[in-house]
Amino acid sequence: xPERVVTVVPEDGLHARPASKFVETASESDAEVRxxxxxxxxxxxxxxxAVTGLGVAAGEDIRLTAEGDNAEAALDELxxxxxxxxxxx
Amino acid sequence: MLKDDIDTLLPLAQISxxxxxxxxxxxxxxxxxxxxxxxxxxDREAALEALxxxxxxxxxxxxxxxxxxHAKTAAxxxxxxxxxxxxEGIDFDAMDDEPAHLLFMxxxxxxxxxxHLGILSALSRALMHDGVRETLRSAETESTVQDAxxxxxx
Numbered sequence: 001x002p003e004r005v006v007t008v009v010p011e012d013g014l015h016a017r018p019a020s021k022f023v024e025t026a027s028e029s030d031a032e033v034r035x036x037x038x039x040x041x042x043x044x045x046x047x048x049x050a051v052t053g054l055g056v057a058a059g060e061d062i063r064l065t066a067e068g069d070n071a072e073a074a075l076d077e078l079x080x081x082x083x084x085x086x087x088x089x
Numbered sequence: 090m091l092k093d094d095i096d097t098l099l100p101l102a103q104i105s106x107x108x109x110x111x112x113x114x115x116x117x118x119x120x121x122x123x124x125x126x127x128x129x130x131x132d133r134e135a136a137l138e139a140l141x142x143x144x145x146x147x148x149x150x151x152x153x154x155x156x157x158x159h160a161k162t163a164a165x166x167x168x169x170x171x172x173x174x175x176x177e178g179i180d181f182d183a184m185d186d187e188p189a190h191l192l193f194m195x196x197x198x199x200x201x202x203x204x205h206l207g208i209l210s211a212l213s214r215a216l217m218h219d220g221v222r223e224t225l226r227s228a229e230t231e232s233t234v235q236d237a238x239x240x241x242x243x
Contacts, residue, residue, distance in 0.1 A: 012206070013206065015206055015209075016143065016146045016147050017146045017147045019147065020146075020147035020148070020184075023184060024184060027184060047152060047153070048150075048151040048152045048183070048184055048185075049152050049153050049213050049216060050213075050217060052151055052157075052210060053210050053213035053214035053216075053217060054210065055206060055207065055209070055210025055211075055213075057203065
């Protein structure tokens with residue numbers, strides 16, 4: 001299953017607009033995407049409540065996994081969101 | 090898990106079991122008034138503006154019938170939570186299109202660092218449990234709500 005570890009760039013972490021874009025992209029993807037801390041339990045990346053519950057801060061590493069159609073494309077787009085400063089998103 | 094205990098963060102006076110106004114912004118102001126009427130807000134308009142700015146960035150309707158408007162603002166004197174609930178549900182612009190039935194507000198002072206995000210994530214994790222949401226929806230006393238939140242976040 002495609003997966004990758006990404007360091008979160010936006011200043012406020014996975015919160016507010018970056019989190020919203022992240023969840024929206026995961027929801028719209030054909031693949032089933034999960035996200036979690038490298039040493040933690042993954043959650044459904046398409047759930048805003050679940051993603052908010054992770055409380056990921058800027059500079060933290062998170063692991064993304066995707067299963068299904070266009071899994072690599074989904075990970076590419078999610079990685080782009082996570083590595084773009086908030087004011088450029 | 091939380092720096093402040095729940096009695097301080099979410100005193101009974103900041104819990105309302107009566108239905109709030111059905112409009113999103115009227116409900117947000119209703120939550121703000123729970124905290125303001127408890128003497129913790131020095132500038133209501135400034136606090137509301139901070140909430141507006143956050144909401145303009147992305148909705149705090151996080152889905153699963155939950156809204157958690159929050160802001161960091163110099164207009165609040167201490168970290169504060171407020172709770173209300175809507176039996177009919179309020180359109181909170183959530184991505185899953187579910188109306189919000191359980192509403193929490195988080196306000197923390199401007200010098201509170203990332204504390205509001207810690208409270209937000211602890212609360213979100215707690216609210217993922219069906220039993221916690223059910224308890225909050227059916228609670229008949231403010232104390233039941235306070236106890237449920239205390240138990241769920243710690």
